Amino acid sequence: ERIDGDGLVALPGLVDLHTHLREPGREDAETVATGSRAAALGGYTAVCAMANTDPVADTAGVVEQVWRLGREAGLVDVRPVGAVTVGLAGERLAELGAMADSAAAVRIFSDDGHCVSDPRLMRRALEYVKAFDGVIAQHAEEPRLTVGALMHEGETSARLGLTGWPAVAEEAIIARDALLAGHVGARLHICHVSTAGSVDIIRWAKQRGVRITAEVTPHHLLLTDVRAESYDPVFKVNPPLRTDADVLALREALKDGTIDAVATDHAPHATEDKECEWAYARPGMLGLETALSIVLEVGGLTWDEVAERMSRTPARIAGLADHGVDPAPGAPANLTLVDPAARWQVDPGALASRSRNTPFAGMTLPGRVVATFLNGEPTVLDGKVMK
Ligand code: DOR
Ligand code: ZN
Ligand code: ZN
Numbered sequence: 563e564r565i566d567g568d569g570l571v572a573l574p575g576l577v578d579l580h581t582h583l584r585e586p587g588r589e590d591a592e593t594v595a596t597g598s599r600a601a602a603l604g605g606y607t608a609v610c611a612m613a614n615t616d617p618v619a620d621t622a623g624v625v626e627q628v629w630r631l632g633r634e635a636g637l638v639d640v641r642p643v644g645a646v647t648v649g650l651a652g653e654r655l656a657e658l659g660a661m662a663d664s665a666a667a668v669r670i671f672s673d674d675g676h677c678v679s680d681p682r683l684m685r686r687a688l689e690y691v692k693a694f695d696g697v698i699a700q701h702a703e704e705p706r707l708t709v710g711a712l713m714h715e716g717e718t719s720a721r722l723g724l725t726g727w728p729a730v731a732e733e734a735i736i737a738r739d740a741l742l743a744g745h746v747g748a749r750l751h752i753c754h755v756s757t758a759g760s761v762d763i764i765r766w767a768k769q770r771g772v773r774i775t776a777e778v779t780p781h782h783l784l785l786t787d788v789r790a791e792s793y794d795p796v797f798k799v800n801p802p803l804r805t806d807a808d809v810l811a812l813r814e815a816l817k818d819g820t821i822d823a824v825a826t827d828h829a830p831h832a833t834e835d836k837e838c839e840w841a842y843a844r845p846g847m848l849g850l851e852t853a854l855s856i857v858l859e860v861g862g863l864t865w866d867e868v869a870e871r872m873s874r875t876p877a878r879i880a881g882l883a884d885h886g887v888d889p890a891p892g893a894p895a896n897l898t899l900v901d902p903a904a905r906w907q908v909d910p911g912a913l914a915s916r917s918r919n920t921p922f923a924g925m926t927l928p929g930r931v932v933a934t935f936l937n938g939e940p941t942v943l944d945g946k947v948m949k
Contacts, residue, residue, distance in 0.1 A: 565943075567899060570932055573869050574888060575607025575896030577876040579670070579699070579777055580753060580825035581850065583609075583640070585631060586624070587616025592830035592916045594631035594640060597850070599914040599949075600828070601638045602941040604850040605898035605931040608639035608877065608885050609828075614675025620645040620656035622664035629666035637941045637949060639896075641880060644668040646687050646698065650676045655683065658690050669881035672699040674753060679705060685742050692748035697775075697879065699751040700739055702760070702801065707731035712841060714787040714802040722790065724840075727802050729757040736760050740767035740774055751879055752776040754827050756801040758811035765820045775879050777825035778812050780856035781847050781921055785809075789921070795836050795843030796921050799829070802845075816871060817862055823876040826853045830917030848920040851913050854900065855927035894938030904930035914947065 578601065584592040592600075594611070601609050611628050613619035619628060625642040632640025644661040648654045652673070661668040671691060678684050678700075687698055708731045713719050715726020736752055740763060743750035752764060755776045767774045781799065786806055789797035797803060815821040829846025836843050857868060877885050889895045907926045910918040934942040941948055 565899070565933060569901065569903065571865055571900045571902050573605065573898045573900060574873040575898055575934065575936065576605045576854065576872045577880065577882065577885065578606050578609040578826050578828070578850065579823055579876045579880060581609040581611055581828045582614070582830065582846065583611045583628070584830060585615065586627065588832070590916070591832045594628060595635040596914065596916040597828070597830070598632065598635040598637040598640065599947050600850040602934050602947055603914050603931060604852070605854050605900065605934055606638055606850060607896035607898070607934060607936045608641060608882055610641045610643050610670055610880055612674050613643045613645035613672055618645045618649055618676065619643065620648050622657065622660040625661050625666040625668050626664050637947065638936060639885060641882065642666045642668055643699065644671045645676060646671045646673045646678055647676060647683065652676050652678055655686060655690065658687070662694050662696060669696045670699050670751070671696060672701065672753065674699070674701040677701055677703050677705045681738060681742065684739055685746060688743055688746040688748035688750065692746060695749070695881065697749040697751050699753050700735070701753050702732045702736055702755065704731045704735040707734065713790045713798070714804050716787060716805060718787045718790055724790070729759050729804070732757055732801055733759040733763060737763050740764070740772050743774060744770060744772040747773070749773045754779050754782065754801055754825070755812065755821055756782045756804050756808060758808050761811050761815040761820055768820065775822040776820070777823045778816055778821045779825060779827045780849060780853045783809065783812055783816070783860045784856055785921060793840045795838065795840050796847065796919050798840060798843050798845050799847050800845040813860060813862060817867070822871070823879065824853065824857055824871050825876065826850055830915050831919050832917065836919045846919070848913065848915050848917060851915065852908060852920060852922050852927065854931065855929045856922065858929040859927050895935055896937065897935040898931060899933040901930045901932050902928070906930050
């Protein structure tokens with residue numbers, strides 16, 4: 563079969579460093595299979611499945627289960643992320659070595675959903691992963707500074723009378739762990755960077771030779787905290803939407819490479835967890851099916867930079883050298899074909915994700931994924947999933 567690529571842009575298959583798939587535990591919100599469909603439609607060929615499932619992915623057993631489910635779905639390369647600590651208590655290191663040695667071959671370990679506050683524990687985690695060139699992907703939250711936080715702490719939170727999540731709660735922990743990573747000589751990755759101050763710290767750490775990388779989400783590149791004024795919980799997310807000045811700093815940092823990658827933080831939530839009062843709603847937004855279009859809507863990147871920030875660099879951070887985003891001639895490719903001229907309207911009911919919590923509902927966005935290829939085989943053709 564031949565595909566007419568006239569007018570289309572070919573990108574290496576997109577790689578998401580930060581995807582919540584909710585299996586095991588909350589299959590009503592997303593499964594590995596439904597999340598894989600969403601990923602393929604979004605142009606992704608690999609996703610790193612976050613560890614805050616139920617049970618938490620803190621053993622070889624759970625990461626192998628997620629890895630196996632990914633293979634069965636067969637639409638994207640699902641790479642489980644391991645939890646840094648056991649369960650949600652965060653007081654003891656999980657079996658990092660066992661997860662690394664498992665069939666899932668875990669290389670990324672994260673405290674997303676179960677923050678590591680104790681610097682001794684973070685130091686030991688960094689020392690541990692250094693041994694097999696793993697990386698700690700840090701959720702960038704000092705939880706003792708975010709107790710009760712419902713949105714960004716600033717003018718809008720003061721006006722609305724909502725408890726805020728201050729920028730310093732993110733920046734303090736990034737600074738601490740950047741210093742620790744430098745001391746240990748291990749790799750540290752910063753999840754969902756959301757403030758201008760965080761960008762400054764990461765830039766400083768890189769200049770000092772710290773092995774630090776960082777990601778930004780599509781929603782933090784486009785939306786600001788004034789969205790909370792609607793009290794629509796679809797805009798509630800951790801870290802929260804920030805200010806115009808933060809958004810501009812994030813865009814500049816993504817352009818100059820201080821921020822290495824775009825990652826979705828795709829966070830599906832069941833209707834009852836979102837269609838409630840703001841204070842009770844779970845934080846998080848869908849991302850996989852809109853990420854590329856939002857990056858194009860934000861603008862400012864060349865196509866080659868889009869390929870770097872959304873495929874090649876995240877693949878390198880995740881240790882996916884075998885993913886083959888730049889295959890040798892004749893080798894099966896992971897590839898995404900995009901129609902740059904197409905525009906489409908986001909309809910939550912038409913998404914492949916099992917959840918509906920997209921903050922971009924109703925927006926008309928540029929760029930449509932026409933086809934996605936995993937190991938040379940189409941997973942999406944004419945904008946439709948093959949399975
Ligand atoms: O908004 C968020 N939701 N941020 C996170 O870090 C976790 C995620 C989730 O699991 O829903
Ligand atoms: Zn997080
Ligand atoms: Zn997350």
